[in-house]
Amino acid sequence: MDSLARAAGPEAVTAIGNVGDDLEFLGLHVSPDLDTVLYTLAGLLDEERGWGVRDETYNALALARELGAEAWFTLGDRDIGLHLVRTAWLRSGLPLSEAMGRLAEALRVGVRLLPATDDRLRTKIGTADGELDFQEWFVARGHSDNVTGVRYEGAEAAAPAPGVLEAVEAAELVVIAPSNPFVSILPILAVPGIREAVAAKRVAAISPLVGGKAFRGPLAEMLISLGHEASPAGTAEVYGDLVDVLVVAPGDSGPAGAVTCDIDMVAPERREDVGRKLLEALL
Amino acid sequence: MDSLARAAGPEAVTAIGNVGDDLEFLGLHVSPDLDTVLYTLAGLLDEERGWGVRDETYNALALARELGAEAWFTLGDRDIGLHLVRTAWLRSGLPLSEAMGRLAEALRVGVRLLPATDDRLRTKIGTADGELDFQEWFVARGHSDNVTGVRYEGAEAAAPAPGVLEAVEAAELVVIAPSNPFVSILPILAVPGIREAVAAKRVAAISPLVGGKAFRGPLAEMLISLGHEASPAGTAEVYGDLVDVLVVAPGDSGPAGAVTCDIDMVAPERREDVGRKLLEALL
Numbered sequence: 001m002d003s004l005a006r007a008a009g010p011e012a013v014t015a016i017g018n019v020g021d022d023l024e025f026l027g028l029h030v031s032p033d034l035d036t037v038l039y040t041l042a043g044l045l046d047e048e049r050g051w052g053v054r055d056e057t058y059n060a061l062a063l064a065r066e067l068g069a070e071a072w073f074t075l076g077d078r079d080i081g082l083h084l085v086r087t088a089w090l091r092s093g094l095p096l097s098e099a100m101g102r103l104a105e106a107l108r109v110g111v112r113l114l115p116a117t118d119d120r121l122r123t124k125i126g127t128a129d130g131e132l133d134f135q136e137w138f139v140a141r142g143h144s145d146n147v148t149g150v151r152y153e154g155a156e157a158a159a160p161a162p163g164v165l166e167a168v169e170a171a172e173l174v175v176i177a178p179s180n181p182f183v184s185i186l187p188i189l190a191v192p193g194i195r196e197a198v199a200a201k202r203v204a205a206i207s208p209l210v211g212g213k214a215f216r217g218p219l220a221e222m223l224i225s226l227g228h229e230a231s232p233a234g235t236a237e238v239y240g241d242l243v244d245v246l247v248v249a250p251g252d253s254g255p256a257g258a259v260t261c262d263i264d265m266v267a268p269e270r271r272e273d274v275g276r277k278l279l280e281a282l283l
Numbered sequence: 284m285d286s287l288a289r290a291a292g293p294e295a296v297t298a299i300g301n302v303g304d305d306l307e308f309l310g311l312h313v314s315p316d317l318d319t320v321l322y323t324l325a326g327l328l329d330e331e332r333g334w335g336v337r338d339e340t341y342n343a344l345a346l347a348r349e350l351g352a353e354a355w356f357t358l359g360d361r362d363i364g365l366h367l368v369r370t371a372w373l374r375s376g377l378p379l380s381e382a383m384g385r386l387a388e389a390l391r392v393g394v395r396l397l398p399a400t401d402d403r404l405r406t407k408i409g410t411a412d413g414e415l416d417f418q419e420w421f422v423a424r425g426h427s428d429n430v431t432g433v434r435y436e437g438a439e440a441a442a443p444a445p446g447v448l449e450a451v452e453a454a455e456l457v458v459i460a461p462s463n464p465f466v467s468i469l470p471i472l473a474v475p476g477i478r479e480a481v482a483a484k485r486v487a488a489i490s491p492l493v494g495g496k497a498f499r500g501p502l503a504e505m506l507i508s509l510g511h512e513a514s515p516a517g518t519a520e521v522y523g524d525l526v527d528v529l530v531v532a533p534g535d536s537g538p539a540g541a542v543t544c545d546i547d548m549v550a551p552e553r554r555e556d557v558g559r560k561l562l563e564a565l566l
Contacts, residue, residue, distance in 0.1 A: 053346075056342075057340055059340050060343055060360045060364035062364065068368065068389055069364075077342035077363075078346040080360075081345065082347070084310060102350070103350055
């Protein structure tokens with residue numbers, strides 16, 4: 001996302017983000033995926049860790065825990081400041097998409113950042129211990145449970161957020177970020193209308209695996225436990241014929257028609273260059 | 284409060300606190316009076332300032348303001364941690380009195396701390412610009428408006444919190460703290476049943492004025508604008524025959540029957556001694 005925005009200019013990019021891992025914690029509405037994108041584009045992300053705000057303090061949570069708050073989720077002080085503002089907006093009736101628009105504007109983020117839906121959609125993880133909330137599985141239990149299935153609760157009744165279908169329809173290219181398909185991409189595509197709109201466009205997916213390892217998180221294990229190969233080809237299989245071209249890292253082999261490109265966009269200083277080469281290869 | 288708790292032992296003291304200046308800010312339930320007592324007894328108070336937590340940071344509020352939050356009320360990060368926990372408890376249906384009990388226990392405060400009521404009671408300040416919410420008058424407008432009247436909205440329908448009447452009835456002595464009568468004490472006494480229970484006991488009030496000046500806040504101005512003298516006698520007049528004995532500082536004159544005692548309890552290291560002398564004089 002940041003790579004493309006740096007290469008093409010932020011106004012040329014619309015980011016559509018996942019809300020399946022949203023949660024209520026301490027009465028706050030938290031949108032981890034959207035916020036990671038927002039903080040990245042605003043230059044606020046803790047890039048070392050890949051989530052939360054850099055140079056963060058944790059004084060609110062420390063006292064809250066001393067007073068008996070659940071300890072399993074971590075929120076920094078500045079992060080809490082954002083959650084307080086957004087939660088108040090949502091309680092007053094503002095849709096999530098408008099709330100994200102306000103936050104992006106206040107943080108001078110040029111990319112348009114939209115949640116896939118303003119409706120409630122939650123990713124549920126099937127395990128041997130039964131179905132778990134996404135964050136319960138991911139954070140509270142440290143994604144140590146083998147995944148037997150994934151379900152997007154509320155997806156069938158959800159509508160795309162205002163602007164999502166229009167942005168897809170107007171796009172020259174849809175790029176699927178190198179995220180975990182099951183927990184970050186498929187919950188977006190599960191909102192009725194989005195998959196169809198995406199399927200009508202030229203779609204490139206960046207492989208989330210390089211040398212068999214995910215940029216972040218337990219994707220390799222999930223691919224295997226859900227019956228796929230932990231490889232770019234295994235990832236492409238998950239998307240099926242939705243994706244026209246898979247972009248793989250040099251040295252990795254992909255399915256037929258895969259494009260090889262430097263996709264290591266973890267370091268911020270590499271992103272503009274990676275973005276330019278991606279656009280050259282794909283447009 | 285802290286003086287008496289240090290002198291008599293915390294388990295001998297029940298503190299009944301005002302909720303008339305409670306507010307909702309950024310979706311958080313804030314109880315400034317109760318929290319000042321709680322933080323004082325827990326050794327967490329910023330004693331210089333007289334409110335909030337010492338060695339506090341303000342990172343959550345700073346980001347919230349950058350994102351468009353109202354800027355008129357100040358909450359520190361640790362303070363926000365407490366408000367998050369209490370607000371979640373209140374939303375889940377816990378009465379304020381039970382919430383305060385849990386907080387006091389978690390912070391190892393031995394004094395029993397009760398709100399006057401679990402019901403909604405709000406102090407409203409009459410001014411030439413119309414009636415203002417207490418915090419609007421006090422914080423947002425810096426108590427610069429002349430006070431023409433004070434009203435305790437919701438008081439008539441409010442019930443004493445569980446334990447309040449029992450604590451008063453069981454008390455050997457009721458001590459009215461040297462607070463502003465109009466905005467800290469009368470809203471407690473406005474809850475039906477509390478004034479009657481207090482009137483049946485021996486009641487001492489500590490003068491909130493020393494040398495014509497309040498320990499904190501705009502009491503002298505309020506006494507005058509509401510038709511009283513800015514003096515211990517003026518304060519006694521506000522309480523009428525509820526108070527059996529007024530305690531005034533050496534050098535101040537009080538109404539007939541006033542007791543003179545060192546009441547300067549601002550500095551924490553003086554409090555135990557002040558408390559002992561008060562109890563000697565009053566019991």
